[in-house]
Amino acid sequence: MRADRLVATLLFLQTRTRVTVAEVAAELEVSPRTARRDLEALSTAGIPVYSQRGRGGGWSLVGGARTDLTGLTAEEIRALFLLAGPSSTTPELRTALRKLVRALPAPLRSGAEAASRAGLVDGTDWSRADVTATAPHLDALRRAVVDGIQVRLGYAGPGKPVGVRTVHPLGLVAKAGHDYLVAETERGLRTFRLNRVASVEATGEPVVRPDGFDLATVWRSFAARLEERLYAASVRARAEPGAMAILERLFDGRLHVGPMFPDGWTEIRVDGPTPEVVATQLAGLGARIEVLDPPEARERLARLAVELAGVYGPPGSF
Known part of the structure; x- marks a missing residue:
């Protein structure tokens, strides 16, 4: 457990110019005393970690030293975080992803964090569907969600002809054999079933995310309302x-x-x-x-x- 904490502490240091003992303790969910001992252990082990006392002090890596633990490409990182982001209910996997994102080079980190918020798998059964519905525009919408780009969406609701609207893609959810897009529209947050999507055209305009938006929370609200009707x-x-x-x-x-x-x-x-x-x-x-x-x-x-x-x-x- 301590070796695990030491690695996590080192990766946390890599993401900050300087950290305090209290910040390390809060991030790793340990006591300040344990956090201080771990920082001192890194320094003793030869890791270029040093402390600065006084106002504005804290712990830093000498010269911004880094440890690249991944060797992953940008596309591999995005795929990993899309598959195992907020959909993971395993504490160990969430912890591992948190460590991994800290180890990434700065240019890749924001994309990984965006991808980790972009997908959700909801395993609760509504219809006992066993066959995954075809969603030919899934890749295009996934890119729009991760890149934060608005799209013109061709969509046919149940019993309605295809209409085109501009939406702000915010996340994707897999549910009972179907994929859903959660997006902000001129009428507020809406969900769109992907096998009813007829076309996707990126506008190049940035997505505007609602304040405090969280995909898992919003989807639970949608799901609860639908289940009430069911x-x-x-x-x-x-x-x-x-x-x-x-x-x-x-x-x-x-x-x-x-x-x-x-x-x-x-x-x-x-x-x-x-x-x-x-x-x-x-x-x-x-x-x-x-x-x-x-x-x-x-x-x-x-x-x-x-x-x-x-x-x-x-x-x-x-």
């Missing part, structure tokens, strides 16, 4: 024993299992955006499911039964 209604039903495995695969976290009835059937509750949508999803299980309430769900199933009978004929006609 789970806004519940349908109560009873299911025969053989249907339970199918229900679990179909609805996963939206399925709530209740007590068993005397006939062996089980009470269930399924969440969804509306009772009618949930009823439509349950309709495929036929007589293995009996919806109990709300009335809107039962009415939807009755209408579906009439519609299907009209197309395929009444039961027993085959």
